Amino acid sequence: xxxxxxxxxxxxxxxxxxxxxxxxxxxxxxxxxxxxxxxxxxxxxxxxxxxxxxxxxxxxxxxxxxxxxxxxxxxxxxxxxxxxxxxxxxxxxxxxxxxxxxxxxxxxxxxxxxxxxxxxxxxxxxxxxxxxxxxxxxxxxxxxxxxxxxxxxxxxxxxxxxxxxxxxxxxxxxxxxxxxxxxxxxxxxxxxxxxxxxxxxxxxxxxxxxxxxxxxxxxxxxxxxxxxxxxxxxxxxxxxxxxxxxxxxxxxxxxxxxxxxxxxxxxxxxxxxxxxxxxxxxxxxxxxxxxxxxxxxxxxxxxxxxxxxxxxxxxxxxxxxxxxxxxxxxxxxxxxxxxxxxxxxxxxxxxxxxxxxxxxxxxxxxxxxxxxxxxxxxxxxxxxxxxxxxxxxxxxxxxxxxxxxxxxxxxx
Amino acid sequence: xxxxxxxxxxxxxxxxxxxxxxxxxxxxxxxxxxxxxxxxxxxxxxxxxxxxxxxxxxxxxxxxxxxxxxxxxxxxxxxxxxxxxxxxxxxxxxxxxxxxx
Numbered sequence: 001x002x003x004x005x006x007x008x009x010x011x012x013x014x015x016x017x018x019x020x021x022x023x024x025x026x027x028x029x030x031x032x033x034x035x036x037x038x039x040x041x042x043x044x045x046x047x048x049x050x051x052x053x054x055x056x057x058x059x060x061x062x063x064x065x066x067x068x069x070x071x072x073x074x075x076x077x078x079x080x081x082x083x084x085x086x087x088x089x090x091x092x093x094x095x096x097x098x099x100x101x102x103x104x105x106x107x108x109x110x111x112x113x114x115x116x117x118x119x120x121x122x123x124x125x126x127x128x129x130x131x132x133x134x135x136x137x138x139x140x141x142x143x144x145x146x147x148x149x150x151x152x153x154x155x156x157x158x159x160x161x162x163x164x165x166x167x168x169x170x171x172x173x174x175x176x177x178x179x180x181x182x183x184x185x186x187x188x189x190x191x192x193x194x195x196x197x198x199x200x201x202x203x204x205x206x207x208x209x210x211x212x213x214x215x216x217x218x219x220x221x222x223x224x225x226x227x228x229x230x231x232x233x234x235x236x237x238x239x240x241x242x243x244x245x246x247x248x249x250x251x252x253x254x255x256x257x258x259x260x261x262x263x264x265x266x267x268x269x270x271x272x273x274x275x276x277x278x279x280x281x282x283x284x285x286x287x288x289x290x291x292x293x294x295x296x297x298x299x300x301x302x303x304x305x306x307x308x309x310x311x312x313x314x315x316x317x318x319x320x321x322x323x324x325x326x327x328x329x330x331x332x333x334x335x336x337x338x339x340x341x342x343x344x345x346x347x348x349x350x351x352x353x354x355x356x357x358x359x360x361x362x363x364x365x366x367x368x369x370x371x372x373x374x375x376x377x378x379x380x381x382x383x384x385x386x387x388x389x390x391x392x393x394x395x396x397x398x399x400x401x402x403x404x405x406x407x408x409x410x411x412x
Numbered sequence: 413x414x415x416x417x418x419x420x421x422x423x424x425x426x427x428x429x430x431x432x433x434x435x436x437x438x439x440x441x442x443x444x445x446x447x448x449x450x451x452x453x454x455x456x457x458x459x460x461x462x463x464x465x466x467x468x469x470x471x472x473x474x475x476x477x478x479x480x481x482x483x484x485x486x487x488x489x490x491x492x493x494x495x496x497x498x499x500x501x502x503x504x505x506x507x508x509x510x511x512x513x
Contacts, residue, residue, distance in 0.1 A: 076477075076484045109484035117488060142487065145497030163492065170469040199494035208494035244494075249463035287467050382470035 071111045079104040079119070080383070080411040082168045088403040099124040103135075103168070115140040136190060136228075146200040150212075153228040154195055156188035157210035157242045158256040159296050160283040161328075169383040169411030172292065172332045172350040173375045175391065179298070179326025179356030184222035184367035186298050186326035186356055188258060188279070191215070191238065192228035205248070211241035216260035217277060221310050223324070223364045224262055224277055224302060234274055236261035242281075250288040256281035256298075264307025270315040275303035290337030292350075297327040302360075309363065322360030329353055332377075349376045350389075368396050375405075383411030450505065457506025460499045468493065474510035482507040 084098030101123045108116040119135040138152035155163045161180050165171055180187040193214025199206055215231065216238030217224040240258030258279040264272030279300035286293040301323045306316045330352040336345035352373040358365040375389030387407045394400045465471045477485065483504060490500035 072480075074480050074484045076481050078485065107484045107488050109487055115484070115487045115491065117491075140487075140491050142490070142497070148491050150491070164468045167469075197491065197494055199496045201496055206496065210494065249467065252467070285467065379470060382472050 150195040174405040174407035177328035177354030188226040190228035234263035267308035273306040275305035290334040457502035479508035
């Protein structure tokens with residue numbers, strides 16, 4: 001007696017578990033092989049008329065289900081919990097356990113075309129206080145296959161790190177690249193306003209776009225604060241966006257741009273002025289095989305502006321035209337590519353070089369830094385990861401800092 | 413003043429475009445619940461799942477969530493990653509077919 005080989009339809013009806021394919025290297029990359037298996041089997045069965053017979057039977061039985069509309073409200077809680085620790089023998093901060101972070105994302109779907117997304121950041125600071133912030137709260141209207149309209153506070157679509165990689169359960173290293181942080185960074189974090197975005201096929205490739213209009217940045221003590229404010233202090237809207245093209249699913253190249261007018265920080269007395277802020281950027285990503293190779297470059301400038309240096313200044317100061325440049329290059333490799341051992345295969349070493357430089361106003365230049373990061377991640381589950389990284393940071397006006405960072409992230 | 417005009421113009425363009433496209437496409441929208449019994453769609457979804465999701469993060473096991481949960485999460489990722497709608501629906505169909513329901 002011989003056992004019949006399952007048909008494609010039978011196979012596809014069986015729930016797929018990644019663990020079933022651990023022989024492919026205990027890695028999510030095994031999913032690609034799984035998908036290929038399924039499609040190959042489908043093609044084979046099509047050739048045998050297997051599926052054709054099934055289709056005609058379905059049609060005869062009137063089995064093709066009618067299109068259904070979906071007006072159901074669905075609520076999903078996702079997000080991450082993060083624990084950090086750090087040690088430095090060179091900068092005097094010693095060792096400490098960083099503040100824990102609870103990063104819940106609440107998704108509410110209403111039917112097939114409406115989706116609400118809210119993301120809170122709940123953290124503990126060094127004084128033991130709990131800080132709460134709203135990273136984004138947006139309503140998405142999925143108009144058609146290639147257009148979604150977004151309203152509210154959303155992640156900036158400029159570049160790739162902020163909108164795609166900054167989540168701790170995605171980031172290969174415990175820290176963000178130099179210049180891609182909230183305080184004095186050159187990378188826009190969030191925006192409040194309207195955005196259109198989507199993707200569509202062009203030949204064998206895929207093109208994506210995102211364009212926004214929003215309240216825009218404000219000037220702070222470390223430079224432009226590139227985040228979404230719930231009001232507009234100068235009634236001039238910021239515009240910007242990003243386009244990208246993927247000739248193959250594992251290679252993407254993107255271009256970004258943004259333009260805004262920024263109002264000087266008010267002083268106790270005296271008039272402040274406005275200046276134009278402009279940004280251009282480019283990024284790429286290659287994720288073929290077990291490699292994850294990425295790079296991103298941002299260049300921005302702010303024209304001469306009359307502004308207070310800090311809110312308590314009696315009079316504004318003329319701040320000269322200032323230019324920022326920030327970039328990083330990062331290479332990571334999942335060891336599943338060289339070992340089928342279930343433990344070794346879950347390690348992923350990563351190296352990153354990042355840099356931010358500032359020319360113009362000297363007090364904005366305090367954020368200048370170049371940093372090497374050498375890390376390794378151990379993926380216990382696809383979104384549960386322990387990371388350790390050794391970082392060497394050089395500053396133009398301060399001693400170098402060497403730091404060991406550890407992070408445990410549980411994404412859910 | 414110039415930036416304000418540009419901002420207003422872009423806002424009007426976005427809103428006008430959205431309204432125009434929504435009225436043009438709502439009636440014929442194919443944004444309907446994926447027919448997870450379609451083996452072809454599930455196969456396309458399995459391939460797209462392996463190609464698109466792994467671009468930014470490790471691929472999540474379909475059995476981590478229920479089908480209804482995947483329906484919402486796949487829309488979330490469609491918006492975040494600018495995945496073409498038809499491809500996102502294929503991925504959703506595959507995830508629901510292998511969910512923990």
